[in-house]
Amino acid sequence: MRRLPANFLLGAVLVSIVVGIAALSLIWTPHDPQTMSISTKFAPPSATHWLGTDQLGRDVVAQLMAAARNSMTVALVAVLLGGSIGVALGLLASALGGWVEDGVMRLADLGFAFPALLFAIMLAAVFGPSLTNAVLAISFINIPIFARVTRASANQIWTRDYVAAARAAGRGRFAISRDHILPNIAAAIIVQATIEFAVAILAEAALSYLGLGAQPPASSWGRMLSEAQTLMYLAPQLAIYPGLCIVTAVLGFGLLGDGLRDITDPRLVRAR
């Protein structure tokens, strides 16, 4: 067994921690993340409140855990939704070629030309700020990214002899896309999905920070950050904790994605 690259291992550890905490929050948090207790506000870390409490006396650990769960859910839904549509469009473009391919790819260019956050802000302005709209906005910006990666990888597979053999057996373009192309480009798509997961976490935090994502009382790292901002001199730790969480999650998924690419891309293996 070849040694796994360091970025993959570190990424896997960080992701396990974040995902593990998010999963744990489904069944257990040290306190209810929403319960306020004004008498114990700004409590320092103690045996009951491991990281202390915030300006409303809510337990910080419980909030961070609930926020991790929300963040993971948003990223998962956004990547799955945007990814599926993007992959389907990419496969379609690659299978049909011609003006369909040109059309899809020019639309993808258009999607790239539009700043993602600006689009999300526009969506929030039109439909009102909510977590659902944030998910939709992040999904939407994933579509062109996945469409491009899929088309580029699929075009390579279409030139393979086994695709010609499948055509010679009388299979149609869509059946070939599903049974022969998709499995052979899955690695590239999984790598992209892992990296986009990190981007989605960051985007959710940014939108919630701007007040366009998770609405109170839902917990979110981004919103915790924006609330702590006004209390920076009084209680800087309240901004540092969610900040560290965002860094850990984004770094973890980013490293994991890079590591997966190093493992699955044969060209890089030979270079090493």
Add this chain to the structure above:
Amino acid sequence: MIELESLSAHFGNAAALRDANLQIRRGDRLGIVGESGSGKTMLALCLMGMAPDSAHLTGRLSIDGRDMATATERDWRQMRSRRVAMVFQEPMAALNPLRRVGDTVMEPMLLHENLSRAEARARALSLFEEVGILNPEQRLRQFPHEMSGGQRQRVLIALALACNPALLIADEPTTALDANVALRITDLLQRLARERDMALVFISHDLAAVARATQEIVVMYGGDMVERGPTAEVLATPQHPYTKGLLGARPDPAEAGRDANGKRRRLPTIPGSVPPLHGLPQGCRFAGRCPVELAHCADQRPVFTPTEPGRGAACHLLSETGHD
């Protein structure tokens, strides 16, 4: 059964295939030889309806009396596997690395004949036996990387036979295999064609393999069919200078080694190399490399001149001097 009438394939101004005429009937075993770029593979792809989109086809191509030159992809899909099937050159590349070979072979049966999985599996099993795969039960479940080149080529032949085609096209089926395995695959294809009363188009630049597997032969150069006839006769008494050159370039074990002066003999070759498609002479494609070139060869296209029933060549020497 299958007829080509002056079928040509153009890429822009360059002709990859020029006025191909061919009739293939049930049970025919036809060899097509020529060097790389002679149009062999283009011809095979045309027979499968798989010529690249950028190729412009003219002429007539009919299968079972149906004109297929203008057929859509949908029409062709009905023909493929059931009427015409193909074995590809590279057994290493022609199998999906992520699918069990059994599933690959069953694919066309499930698609075209509405067999149940169990029926398809049974047929795949008997096909594996027919093409000489040992332990077929176990092999059905394996992935391509678990098999040798020869085994994979047998799997690809089984795949091509899945829906009992009337014509099997083998595009350089032995090029990627070592000599011993190549010989056995050649014999297998020949045997299958005879036993199944199936037509075989055997494309190769291995003249020995073509001699073994086929009754008739077409020699191609630069997209033209330059000579054709019964395989044994063409190989024994070639009429076109290109065919003569090809046969002259075969290594001969009897003359190998050193000549009288102790110098290592060199293998005879045809001087020059095949020019790129757009650089081919307009007349005879072989002009410029031909050892017996006449003045008008490069400009005037030689017509196909029959010398005996079922035999002939496209060369000005034949039409000028009569049957030689």
